[in-house]
Amino acid sequence: MHAATGNHGKIAAALQAVLSRAGGALQSAVFPPRCHQCGTLPRQWPAAPGGYPHLCAPCHAALPWRPPAHAPVLSAHIARLYAPLEYAPPVAGWVRACKYARREALAPLLGALMAAATHDAPPDAETLATPVPLHWRRHLWRGFNQSALLAESWRAHFTAAERPAPPVRHLLRRVRATPRQARLDAEARRGNLRGAITLAPGAEETIAGRTVLLVDDVLTTGATLNECAAVLHAGGAARVEALVLCVTEQAAITLAVTDQQATVWAHAEPGGSP
Numbered sequence: 001m002h003a004a005t006g007n008h009g010k011i012a013a014a015l016q017a018v019l020s021r022a023g024g025a026l027q028s029a030v031f032p033p034r035c036h037q038c039g040t041l042p043r044q045w046p047a048a049p050g051g052y053p054h055l056c057a058p059c060h061a062a063l064p065w066r067p068p069a070h071a072p073v074l075s076a077h078i079a080r081l082y083a084p085l086e087y088a089p090p091v092a093g094w095v096r097a098c099k100y101a102r103r104e105a106l107a108p109l110l111g112a113l114m115a116a117a118t119h120d121a122p123p124d125a126e127t128l129a130t131p132v133p134l135h136w137r138r139h140l141w142r143g144f145n146q147s148a149l150l151a152e153s154w155r156a157h158f159t160a161a162e163r164p165a166p167p168v169r170h171l172l173r174r175v176r177a178t179p180r181q182a183r184l185d186a187e188a189r190r191g192n193l194r195g196a197i198t199l200a201p202g203a204e205e206t207i208a209g210r211t212v213l214l215v216d217d218v219l220t221t222g223a224t225l226n227e228c229a230a231v232l233h234a235g236g237a238a239r240v241e242a243l244v245l246c247v248t249e250q251a252a253i254t255l256a257v258t259d260q261q262a263t264v265w266a267h268a269e270p271g272g273s274p
């Protein structure tokens, strides 16, 4: 009985792979998509930028969304921050599974959630998106840079007319392996990163006078994003924005403070919050 079920599973998976290659419409006709969270087959999906949202309306609404007006500015280096969700269940579990359990298949769902964040005030069409870099050793060990996957998946959720240019993968380099940020406090994180990130050779030409959108999965203290943004500004970028999937509780506290400070920063959004 179990063997038969297992074989059916394998046949279904193989068929699904073939259909997936044949085209999305055919695949969804044979295997209508289910909600990723609760497994139901919704009669109507919630409206989502770029179509398929992966979650039914109740599961989508129940996510730990952040109030939209919060934290348009992260620091003097980052002119606008998109950060739609709190790092809380079920989002936190999806991020960890994508990153540590190599469940790259979660990237389209996470990209859809990021696209929802940029839908109302999308980055300028000329903006260069780039993932926060991993050190090559960690990249090798993990097999992929989850931020690069998220950047590509986020872009896929735009309509053809509005789609930003493909993310530029190698603008920044992590030249020094740093201890896992997750284990350090805010002060240690800043020290830990000093000099760890540089521009890739030739990147100055690409970023000169441009707006760069840094893409990452989780914002904790903002130390990594700030270091990347400082390097980009020093290399000639005109403006740096950031898009993260979610923020930790610690970051949410910092962001509440920066909201109040935003108006006095030289690089703050001209005219205030979007």
Ligand SMILES: [Zn+2]
Pocket: 035, 036, 037, 038, 039, 040, 055, 056, 057, 058, 059, 060
């Ligand atoms: Zn659901």
